[in-house]
Amino acid sequence: MSAALEETPISYEDLADIEREFDDAETEIIRQQVALTAPLYSRRTKTVSQIPNFWPLVLEQAPPDIDQYIQPSDSALLLSSLLSFSVDHFEINPNKSKNSAFGDPRSVSIRFEFSQNEYFENAVLEKKFWYRRSRDGWSGLVSEPIRIQWKKDRDLTGGLLDMVCNVWDVEQRSSNGTDATQRELTLEQKSLKKTIENTGMGGLSFFAWFGFIGRKVSAEESAEAIAKDVEIRKNRKANKASPPESIDGDADEGEEDLDMSLEIFPDGDELAIAFTEDLWPSAIKYFTQAQEQDAISDADFESDEGEPDDFNDPPQDSADSDDDEIDARPTKKQRAA
Amino acid sequence: MSAALEETPISYEDLADIEREFDDAETEIIRQQVALTAPLYSRRTKTVSQIPNFWPLVLEQAPPDIDQYIQPSDSALLLSSLLSFSVDHFEINPNKSKNSAFGDPRSVSIRFEFSQNEYFENAVLEKKFWYRRSRDGWSGLVSEPIRIQWKKDRDLTGGLLDMVCNVWDVEQRSSNGTDATQRELTLEQKSLKKTIENTGMGGLSFFAWFGFIGRKVSAEESAEAIAKDVEIRKNRKANKASPPESIDGDADEGEEDLDMSLEIFPDGDELAIAFTEDLWPSAIKYFTQAQEQDAISDADFESDEGEPDDFNDPPQDSADSDDDEIDARPTKKQRAA
Numbered sequence: 001m002s003a004a005l006e007e008t009p010i011s012y013e014d015l016a017d018i019e020r021e022f023d024d025a026e027t028e029i030i031r032q033q034v035a036l037t038a039p040l041y042s043r044r045t046k047t048v049s050q051i052p053n054f055w056p057l058v059l060e061q062a063p064p065d066i067d068q069y070i071q072p073s074d075s076a077l078l079l080s081s082l083l084s085f086s087v088d089h090f091e092i093n094p095n096k097s098k099n100s101a102f103g104d105p106r107s108v109s110i111r112f113e114f115s116q117n118e119y120f121e122n123a124v125l126e127k128k129f130w131y132r133r134s135r136d137g138w139s140g141l142v143s144e145p146i147r148i149q150w151k152k153d154r155d156l157t158g159g160l161l162d163m164v165c166n167v168w169d170v171e172q173r174s175s176n177g178t179d180a181t182q183r184e185l186t187l188e189q190k191s192l193k194k195t196i197e198n199t200g201m202g203g204l205s206f207f208a209w210f211g212f213i214g215r216k217v218s219a220e221e222s223a224e225a226i227a228k229d230v231e232i233r234k235n236r237k238a239n240k241a242s243p244p245e246s247i248d249g250d251a252d253e254g255e256e257d258l259d260m261s262l263e264i265f266p267d268g269d270e271l272a273i274a275f276t277e278d279l280w281p282s283a284i285k286y287f288t289q290a291q292e293q294d295a296i297s298d299a300d301f302e303s304d305e306g307e308p309d310d311f312n313d314p315p316q317d318s319a320d321s322d323d324d325e326i327d328a329r330p331t332k333k334q335r336a337a
Numbered sequence: 338m339s340a341a342l343e344e345t346p347i348s349y350e351d352l353a354d355i356e357r358e359f360d361d362a363e364t365e366i367i368r369q370q371v372a373l374t375a376p377l378y379s380r381r382t383k384t385v386s387q388i389p390n391f392w393p394l395v396l397e398q399a400p401p402d403i404d405q406y407i408q409p410s411d412s413a414l415l416l417s418s419l420l421s422f423s424v425d426h427f428e429i430n431p432n433k434s435k436n437s438a439f440g441d442p443r444s445v446s447i448r449f450e451f452s453q454n455e456y457f458e459n460a461v462l463e464k465k466f467w468y469r470r471s472r473d474g475w476s477g478l479v480s481e482p483i484r485i486q487w488k489k490d491r492d493l494t495g496g497l498l499d500m501v502c503n504v505w506d507v508e509q510r511s512s513n514g515t516d517a518t519q520r521e522l523t524l525e526q527k528s529l530k531k532t533i534e535n536t537g538m539g540g541l542s543f544f545a546w547f548g549f550i551g552r553k554v555s556a557e558e559s560a561e562a563i564a565k566d567v568e569i570r571k572n573r574k575a576n577k578a579s580p581p582e583s584i585d586g587d588a589d590e591g592e593e594d595l596d597m598s599l600e601i602f603p604d605g606d607e608l609a610i611a612f613t614e615d616l617w618p619s620a621i622k623y624f625t626q627a628q629e630q631d632a633i634s635d636a637d638f639e640s641d642e643g644e645p646d647d648f649n650d651p652p653q654d655s656a657d658s659d660d661d662e663i664d665a666r667p668t669k670k671q672r673a674a
C-alpha cells in the first residue's frame with residue numbers, strides 16, 4: 001500500500017496545492033465567521049457579565065482536551081478568583097490592528113481576568129498566539145512567555161515559568177531575537193533544560209501554559225515564507241520551474257530541537273486552539289450543562305428520558321418547560337443517565 | 338454553585354436566545370463554506386480518483402471518533418472494496434434540491450461506492466441525514482435505514498439491519514409515518530427489541546450504522562417547530578407573551594423512549610458528523626499521514642525531528658523536500674516518535 005502515488009500521474013505537490021487552497025478557503029471562512037459573530041459575542045459578554053461565577057462554572061465543564069491540563073490547585077484558584085475569560089482574533093480586529101484587513105484570522109489573544117487571590121498579583125493574564133509559516137514549510141501558532149508575579153511560596157509552576165521568562169529576556173536582549181549561529185546554551189538555558197529533565201512534568205500546573213513559546217518564527221520570516229509559497233504555487237500552476245529553495249535546513253533543524261527541549265508546555269498551541277474553537281464559542285452550552293446537572297442532582301429529578309424498561313411508566317410532567325428551549329443537546333452519556 | 342441564575346436578571350431564555358443566534362450564524366457560515374469549497378472539492382475528487390486505494394487508505398487513518406466503530410471484518414471489506422467516499426450537503430445543493438436557497442446546510446448525504454465483493458451486492462450505499470427541529474425543542478440529525486443486499490451467510494450485522502428495515506417498512510405502510518397513539522409494539526418491533534436486548538452490541542459491525550434512524554421528526558413537524566420558535570423569539574424580543582405551547586409532551590416522550598430502545602446504532606448521528614466535519618474535509622491530510630508513516634517504516638528512515646539528545650548529530654539530508662511542502666503538521670505523538 002505504500003508509495004501509493006508511484007504509479008499515478010499525481011504528485012505530493014498536487015495534493016499539497018489542493019490542501020493549501022482548502023487552507024486559504026478555511027482562513028477566509030474564519031475571517032467571515034469572526035465578522036459575523038462579533039456582535040453576538042458582544043451581546044453574550046454583556047449578558048454573562050451579570051452572572052456571577054459564569055466562567056469558573058464553564059471551565060469546570062471543560063472537555064478533556066482542556067480539562068486534562070488543569071490540576072486540582074489550578075482548579076481551586078480558577079473557581080475562586082476567575083472573573084472573566086475572552087478570546088480575541090486580534091490580527092483582524094480593527095480596534096487592535098492597523099492592518100486588520102491583512103492579518104491572519106487564526107492568530108488569537110486569550111485573556112483571563114482575576115480577582116485578588118493568594119497566588120499572584122496579576123489582575124490580568126493575557127497570552128497572544130501568532131499564526132506563522134516557517135521557511136521549512138511548517139505553519140502553526142507561536143507565542144511568547146508571560147510572566148506571572150507569584151506571591152511568596154505560591155508559585156504553582158515550581159519556578160519553571162520564571163526560568164522560561166528569564167531565558168526569553170536574555171535572548172531578547174542579546175540578539176534582537178534568535179541567533180542562528182548560537183549553539184552553546186546560555187547559563188539560563190542550561191538551568192532550564194536541567195530543571196525540565198529533572199521535573200516530573202505529569203502534574204505540571206496549567207499556569208505553565210503561559211510559558212509556551214513553540215517554534216521561533218518571526219513575523220518577517222513568516223511574511224517571506226508566505227510570499228515565496230505563493231510564488232511557488234503560481235509557478236506550479238503555470239508549469240514553470242521555481243528557483244531552488246535555499247536549504248537553511250541545518251540551522252533550522254538544530255534550532256527546532258533546541259526550542260522543543262526547552263519547551264515546558266509542548267501542547268500549548270493545541271490548548272490555545274481548544275480554548276478558541278471549543279470553550280469560547282460553546283461557553284453557554286457548558287454553563288447550561290452545569291446547571292442541568294446541578295438541577296438533576298439537587299432535585300433528585302428522575303430523568304424523563306426513560307430507560308427502555310420504564311417506557312410504560314407515566315411520563316413525569318416537566319413544569320420547567322424553559323429548559324426545553326435551550327438548544328444544548330445533552331451528550332449521549334447524559335441522556336442515558 | 339447551582340441555580341446560578343436565581344439572583345440575576347438573566348433567565349435561561351436569555352441564554353437560549355443568544356445560543357440560537359450563534360446557531361443561526363453557524364448555519365450561515367456552513368452555507369458560505371459549502372459554497373466556497375465546492376470547486377475545491379470537485380478538483381480534489383478529480384485528482385484523488387486517479388489514486389488507487391485513496392479512500393481505503395484515508396479510512397485506515399481515521400481518528401478514534403470514526404475508527405472506534407470499525408470492526409476488523411468491516412476493515413477488511415473496506416480496504417479491499419471501497420472505491421469512493423463522498424459527503425454532499427444535498428439540501429443546499431442546487432443540483433439536488435429545488436429549494437436549495439432555503440435548505441438546511443447541516444443536512445448531509447454520505448455515500449460509499451464499492452467494487453464487487455463477497456459480502457453484499459450493492460455497488461452504492463448512500464445514507465441521508467436531515468437536520469430537524471422537534472416540537473419539544475430538540476434539534477439534530479435524523480435518518481432512515483438503508484437496506485443492504487447481503488450475500489448468503491455474509492450479513493455482518495447478524496440480521497439486525499434487516500430487522501430494522503423490516504420494522505421501518507411496516508411503519509411506512511401502516512400509517513404514512515408514526516402513529517402517535519400506537520403504544521403496542523408490532524411483531525417486527527418486538528422481535529427487534531428482543532434481539533437488541535440479547536445481542537452484545539460491543540462488537541457491532543460498522544454497517545449497522547446504515548440502520549440508524551434517530552428521533553422520528555418529519556419535515557412538516559420541523560418546519561412548524563422552526564416557525565413557532567422564530568415567533569417566540571420575536572415576541573420575547575418585543576417583550577410580548579407567547580401563546581402557551583401545546584404540551585403534546587406525553588405522546589412525544591413515550592415515542593422517544595420507544596425510538597431509542599429500537600435503535601441499533603445510537604451514535605449514528607455523531608458518526609455522520611465525524612464523517613462530515615473531519616474525514617471528508619481532512620482526507621488529504623490523513624492520506625499523507627499514511628504515506629509518511631509508510632515511508633518512515635519502509636526506508637528505516639531516521640526522523641529528522643530529532644530527540645533532544647540527538648540535536649548534536651549531523652542532520653540527515655532530506656532528499657525528498659517535497660514532503661516539507663505538505664501542510665499536514667504531524668501530531669505531537671508523531672513528532673516524538
